[in-house]
Amino acid sequence: MISKDMFTVNPEGFSNPVVEFERVDFSHSNGTIALRDINFQIYPSELVAILGTNGAGKSTLVRHINGLLKPTHGKVRVFGEDTSSTTAATLSKRVGIVFQNPNNQLFAQTVSKEIEFALKNFGFGDDLVRERVRWALDSFSLSQYSERSPMELSGGEKKRLCIALVLAWNPDILILDEPTVGQDSEQKENLSLIIRQFLDQKKNVILVTHDVEFIWPLQPRTMLMSGGSIIVDGSSQEVLGNPRVSQSARITVPQLVDFSIRSGWQMPFPVSTEEANARIHGT
Amino acid sequence: MEIIDHGSFGNDKTGPESLIDIRNLTFKYFGSKDPVLENVNLQIAQNEIVLIVGHSGSGKSTLLRAINGLIPHQHNGDYSGDVMVDGLSIPRTKMSQIALRVGYVFQNPENQIFMFSVERDIGFGLENLGLPREIIRQRVDWVMDILNIRDLALKAPHELSDGQKQKVAIAGVLVMRPKILILDEPTSLLDPFTASELVQLVLKVREELGMTILIVEHRLDLVAKICDRMIVIDNGHLILDGTPREVLSRADVQSFGVTVPAVVKLAKGLGLSGNDLPLDPEELKARLSFKAVQ
């Protein structure tokens, strides 16, 4: 049978979870149940991927982490604080979400002002604002557009801007909602890089996605959702490496896993083509 | 395989009339600095399934719009060259005439479903053409059967899932019985399972109706195997044109924004290429077993 916890929780022994869901249920105002009995903890420096079909509840779940939604039953605690007792705007200072559609948030007259918006809302002082805007523009190759309208940017550049403006305020948790949709190979490479850099700071990244090929090399902790519940929570190897498990949540099997199974290999399966290549040659 | 550098050669498949014949197409949007398509030459025969890939903004969607007439009829700009579809010159033919031959399924199904019930929306194109009610009824029923969506007939758009919406969008286009079906990133909003169901559906449609299919898609693991031909557009130019195996065998293919599937990368690393290049784990395993046996 499918066991819910398939790996060692908190291997580095941090004492306090960053995010905690305790018996969380959530129903929409029209009565539909979107989340059922969600329980888990996330500890510092974890990379977590939440997978599932559209409608499984992934987006609903992460919107609880920055307080956009509050549970109908149960508690959500972020850095120890109950999200019900504070607002999304306050929580967002520490929990940044990059949404899927850049067109849903760009509005300022210039790219610089776009980045400034959140910084000012969070109460950063003028000098710090200037510094962070410059950092964001430089780090994301957007300096040339600093005085241009965000509407003039291409789709890919807008997406980059959306990530830049969230990282500008340096949240402790970065949530990315379907970041690879419609992105070409180069954009996806950059995304992987950004994620790794963020994790290097011992912070957390949470990915909501159904792009298994993108996350397999990153080997995140993987939660599968279906019908509003978390049906599995474990390491990538154990969750994505197990077709019976992943297919029950209508998630496709990563190609390297498929190949490894056909080749009769034992776990852990190779996470990159280089590793697979080496394994084939018996090194 | 033809490697076309800056469009100086034509891929001359013009035997008995190509269904789609594009010659020296150059287009620059009104108000834009640079042309988005430059000197594109492309011939596509009947019944081909063609995959079109390239960086975001490379001109793929523009090329598709040039085939269904939105360019130049709906989008202003500097247009030069010739686009012939089914013997008709696109710039000189009305959109409504083109719509009978070319069906375009756009990326976002939400913005393609206008009416309040599925079957009404599917019939939209036929209503516009002024066809009699009985014919509309027949065709709508026929299309719903082929795509297996009869049970959705009376549902309202907001009651549909994303996958269902996409199927309804395809139905609304197929009902016109076009010879060419264009799918512009049809799976981008779908999860992988639904996406592969959709791809299988498209294949089935092609089998039963004998259509030419043009598909823009980033997820090669879903479509590379079913396509006869793969075209890479880079910066407005047609750069590569060959079978998926030929094109993916090239060392530089990733630099054109193509996401090479993991197993294909692995295969290339093992020295496989050309017609030999496996496109999915099953093929790779079979290929390696064969090699081992030798």
Add this chain to the structure above:
Amino acid sequence: MQWIASGFLFVRGNTPYHRLDPRVRLAVSLCIFTVSLLSQSILFLSALIVLTISIVAVAKIIKRFARSMIFTAAISLIAFVLNFYYSPGSPHQAVVFGVRLFAVISSTSLFFLTTTPDELEQVMKWFRLPPDFIMIFVVAVRFVPVLMLDALQIMDAQRARGLEFDKGSFVKRLRNTIPVLVPLIAVALNRSLDLAEAMDSRAYGAVRNPTSLYKLSFQKRDYVVSLILGVGFAIGIYVTFFVPLI
């Protein structure tokens, strides 16, 4: 907010009244509407309101009707008060004015609450309204709920950037609408551009008068009701002009 959006997402009713041809339902409302406009009798107007409410009961939409009538009742009351204030010598006129307003609005509501946008579009087509005009109506009804949901998404996205909608002075709150309105307009424009492409690609405008998959046709019950309506309307006009009532 979901509730508002779902207000536009009609529920198809299944009562005998719903099963009437929409043109008949339109005629019913129009008749009540017309007689209400002409009548000077509080008694008669009240009877018409009772008639409307009974039809509402038959159509089983009392709850939805009640919701929209709260607003109407308020307006009628205001109308009565204002009227009385400006011509205190004729209280009868003031009451007539208020009750008439209520009768007129409820008869209109009766039609719109029992008619789906589909049927409305069919009726417009039957009246040979210009196809472009009908299309505007269809697109508006189809996409207003969509845009409302877009607005909610946008508000969430801006909240996630530290924007507090419920705090601050009136001026600040007004300024806070800009980060919602600008993307909303952009999204709406994008949707309409997409729509335009899809419409053209599906031969919109090929023919002056597009045909339709559905067709309105009278059933026996429609003829019966029309007959009753005709007689009722005649009686109503007669009473209005020739029978003195308060």
